[in-house]
Amino acid sequence: MVTQSWLYDAMIYMYALSLLFYFSDFARANRSAKRMGTGLLSFVWILQTVYLCMSIFGHVSQWALSRSDVLFLFSWLLVAISLGVNRFFRIELFVFFINVLGFAILALNIFGNPHVTPTLKGWNINDELLFIHITMAIGSYAAFTVAAIFSGMYLFLHRQLKEKQFSPNMMRLPSLEKIEEYTYFAIIVGAPLLLLALSLGGVWIALEGNKDLFWDPKVINSVFVLAAYTFYLFQHHSLRVSGNKLAAWNLAAFLIVVINFVVSNLVSGFHQWIWM
Incomplete structure (x- = not known):
């Protein structure tokens, strides 16, 4: 059964x-x-259920499931388990991480399925996988950039207030509490986007069959970026670190993003496309 990939992309x-x-x-x-x-x-679970039923029903005379069916069934089960846990328990982080795994397995099934045809002519199915990976990575970088700007504003306003240097421009800035809230919101958008982008990148490498790409400088530095922002969230959520220290850490994390975007792409084995 040949299926247009835009259904899966959605x-x-x-x-x-x-x-x-x-x-x-x-x-x-x-x-x-x-x-x-x-x-x-x-x-998503309903769509998976409909597709899974149609796929299995399409070769009901065969006793063995195809690899695609097995992967799809596994992803479907993970979503079903997460919905059950979400309904009866309050373990949001478990639900999130089990679905990150389900997300990666679903992507592996979709983009590794020879019966899925690309939406755009001239593309192969891996091009669509890369497009989704890139859009999510760029979205995370945009969120981190917004967070860094807010952190710079926070440190500036904190210093001005501490030194009691008031000016009309300073009075137009949001309060420190609001700036910290905006920064936190930007990071809780950027961090999971980067995690999902990395999971799709891992799927692409698995489909390429070149495990050495997992040790590419760009991949390794992206993991450091994710770790830096995860530690920011840990400090904010659990350690209750002061706002100015969090802002300083966020700017340091953004420096890793800049290094990741500029330096890693110059030495990466498969990310030179950015400079073309």
Whole structure:
């Protein structure tokens, strides 16, 4: 059964959006975000159920499932388990991470399926996988850039207030509490986007069959970027670190992003496309 990839692309983006809502609920105890995440994930599960039934029904005379069916069934089960856990328990972080795994398996199944045809002429199916990977990575970089700007504003305003240097321009800035809230929100958007982008990058490498690419400087530095922002969230969520220290850490983390975007691409084995 040949299927146009845009159907799967829509499922992938919907899946990713549901995970952003789930992570937002974990980070900020946002019940409305949890309801949105649950609704989107439920719809993804329904779409998976319909496709899985059609696929298995299409070769009901065969006793063995294809590799594609097995992967799809595994992803479907992970989504079903996460929905059950979400319904009866409050373990948002478990739901998030089990669905990151389900997301990667679903992507591996879709883009490793020879019966899925690209939406655009002249592309192969891996080009679409790379497009989704790149859009998510760029989205995370944009969020980190916004967070860095807010952190710079925070440090500036904190210093001005500490030295009691008031000016009309300073009075137009948001309060320190608001700036910290905006920074935190940008990072809880950027961090899961980067994690999902890395998972798709891992799927692409697996499909390429070249395990050495996992040790590419760009890949390794991206892991450091994710670790830096994960530690920021840990400090904010669990350690209750002061706002000015968090802002300084966030700027240091953004420096790693800049290194990742500039230096790593110059020495990466397969990211030179950025400079073409």
